[in-house]
Amino acid sequence: MHGASKRRAGLRVGHSRFRAVPALVLAVAIGPNFAPGPAFADAPAAAAVPVAAAAPTAAGVPALAADTVAGSPTALSLTVYRAPERSAGSIDLDRLGGFALISETRTVHLLAGVNRVRFEGVADGIEPASAMVTGLDQGVIEKNREGRVLSPAALVAAAVGRSVTLLRTEKSGKLTRTAGTIRSDAQGGVVFDTAQGVEALRCSGLPETFSFTGVTDLAATPTLSVRVRSSRPVTRTVTLAYLAGGFDWAADYSAGLSADGKSMDLGAWVTLANGNGTGFPDAHTQVVAGRVNRESGEVEPLDRGGPILAQCWPRGSTSDSPQYLQMARAAVQGIGQTRAFKLMMPASAPAPLEEDMVTAAHRVEQETLGDLKLYRVPEETTVAARQSKQVRLLDRSAIPVSFVYGADLAAGEASQTAATVLLRTMNTRANHLGLPLPSGRVAVFSLRDGRRLLRHESDLRDLAADEEVEIGMGESPDVQVLADRDSVAVSNARAAAIQFELRLRLPPGARIVRADHPVGAKNGRPIFRLSIPARKTVTVRYQTRAKVH
């Protein structure tokens, strides 16, 4: 049957990517949900069942001249976008909330008349509404995405009301074949009808199964197809572009602090991941930084299929405890769609701890895409199914940095906290930076006896050129902040002087009327910039007044 359909189509069956997708989309329909054209008049299954005469009449849907599978994809291009709601931090391989634009070219052969061209091996997470097919010079009549895939349950569902052969193996090992008709597959139970009467599948205790005589038009994976009209037989190279979920990327920075803590080296990787079961060999790969709008689209209907459940009547026996009943009724889950990452790799992909300087040729190249930043992987690369991949983003050295200690306090409230520490620099050319820094996670290391030690890890948002860069370094227990009603004492137990920023929150309309240190303003809030000598305490006293006219 398989061979026959290939022959009828007269065209080669495309090969899927290195994922083992059998080219199982066959041409003959057993259901009325497919309009067989005259080309299929010799289909052996069609004549067997009277109801199959329900095939639509020739008056409406134009008969298909050819039903072909587009050739295997070439010139793949993959552009990965971040999860739109994540503004900082690294990716989560268990929940890849980003998406990708996939574009590929395929060769299709069209006959004169209406052709159906199927694109197999597209990513599982395809958003069918986003698919674009270009290169077919005559009009595409319609694009379809079948939500049903070939599964045992789908086979039974398609065969309801139709002839099947029941295979039953007796205890003696004898195999009997009985012609019958499937009467129902409602709610997971299968009822069929033979010349002997009505029976239920797999309720007798004998191994029973069906042999289906027709073949369905169901594909192994959700398949995109287009109907296209052609005036003559032609061969075309078409481009298919679509958005698909199950991707994500982030930048993973690692900063190496110099021994004196006054400068750092910054390196970064682009970490991108593909959670789809489809791989993209030798693809032009890009990642895009910046938040793009996504609309919470309607969920496209999809039936992933399932096993033949063959649920029976109650099968309790006299020796069962009552709990058996509930177990028997427990819902049987379909084939899960969960991604098996946990089994395949650790749950997060940290930046490699040891930095190898990468030559410039192997770094991604940045370009501007409208208001977004596009990073191009210089060479074609293979993004395999369920894989995370890292490509070098940048390497910069001798970036001047300063440690800034600080505290955010509500004015007039007593509290005691450890100071927060920030590593601050400017993203400028003078600082050997001055380039867009996509959001991600930054790990800060120090050197001790020639070995790298992790100091802190924090998240970084998207930073444009010439913006201030602040890398959170956690809290310092050496610098304690003790606030009272009208004073704040900052004590420094470190062996060196520190810069300290005391930021106060005032009630609306209130202002500082008197203080024993110079008061500045940042973001509309009063700020004291203090220098605190080694092993000393500095106390700031201030007085506020709520202005009442």
Add this chain to the structure above:
Amino acid sequence: MHARLLIAGGFLWLGLQSYAAAERSLSVTIYNDDLALVQDRRDIDLKGGRQRIEFQDVSAQIRPETASLTAGDISIVEQNFDFDLLTPAKLMEKAVGHEVTIVRVNPATGAETREQAEVLATNGGVVLKIGQRIEVLRDDGLPVRVIFDKVPENLRARPTLSVTVIGAHAGTRPATLSYLTPGLGWRADYVALYDEGNGKIDVQGWVTLSNSSGVTYDNAQTLLVAGSPAQIEGGVRQPMVYRGPQPRATLQQAGTESGDRERLGDYYLYPLADRTTIANLQTKQVSFLDVHGVPAEHGYEFRNRWLGTAETPQSARSIYSFSTSAHAGLGDQLPAGVLRFYLRDKRGDPQFIGESRIDHTPMGSTLSLATGDAFDVKVRAVVEKRTRLSTFDWRSDMRYELSNARPLPVTVKLLQEGLWGDARISAESQKSTRRSAEAAEWTVNVPANGKATVTASFDTRY
């Protein structure tokens, strides 16, 4: 075989008859809001007198109260929608009190023993009465086949609509069954390719219809209606759909032009040219718009909420705006849907830059759509000072720092929202326009790789 089927409960009764004879003609009218009107025209064969006609290939989500069968010379007695489904458990349950045949095969000899048994109960397990013995079915775990004589009436593989009619005389005549069903819906999907150099867009429009109603509509004449007829809640098994917050209005100016699209009342109609088969769980797209070289503008917008202050600069939104008018725009009204923007990268490949939802848009309108956040254009809004002028009056001094890391100057539409109508701008560094009582707007030019600052003082009550 066929005779047997007919005896066994009239299961495929009409199926066989109408299918075999039918010149079936389906037409489907699909509305935006998960609603469709199905009209199923076929020849039915009447015997004359009272009879039941079953339609089992209707939508599984049919609203049975809306079904109506019209045919010449018949009167309808009643309509039933049966959703008691045929499962092994139901089959056994309905056999309680009736005889079934049980078949045992001797594993050693292969000899087959058949006995008649009465089903006594199916609670937890099946209790049978065989002659004078009472047994539990397959209590010993050995294989026992149970054969039922027939499928009880009213048990079906699929929910079935049946109509009891009285026909005055026998004969074949055309009949039309029409009903409303959820599970079929459509929306529009647009693809817009923006040409940065020339400030033009190419827009393609597709209607995307999807079918999750449980059946396939073969060879159907399909009509799409842009608009949502009122539906009474409760009558429809409609899932609650969270459509997300509406962040900003996309329609800048409502159009007043009329196209040549077919209309029905206030709805626009989009008939599909060819008959098409809408398979169950299928998503189908048909092109309806393809326009090239429409002028479009690209700009930036930043909206600050009242007293919004930011520790770090926030990205401005990237905005694309264009017209749907006939002379300088798309020249069509746009059904509601999602518009996806693409832009060519340096290699010339289109790349996705964001999408935006639009509502039903009349022709001649101006649309302004946000595609996402600008990486390089940021705004930091800061409440500099709040001063109490009197018991109820406050002055709020705002500072907006705009920065542009692009090598080109940009223009940012800066909006301060939440003015509530009673706010007065007592001082500002550049002139604002009051777009509404609610918002003030500044058009700020930010130089290439530079900064700009806007300050304003708002006098408000409370």
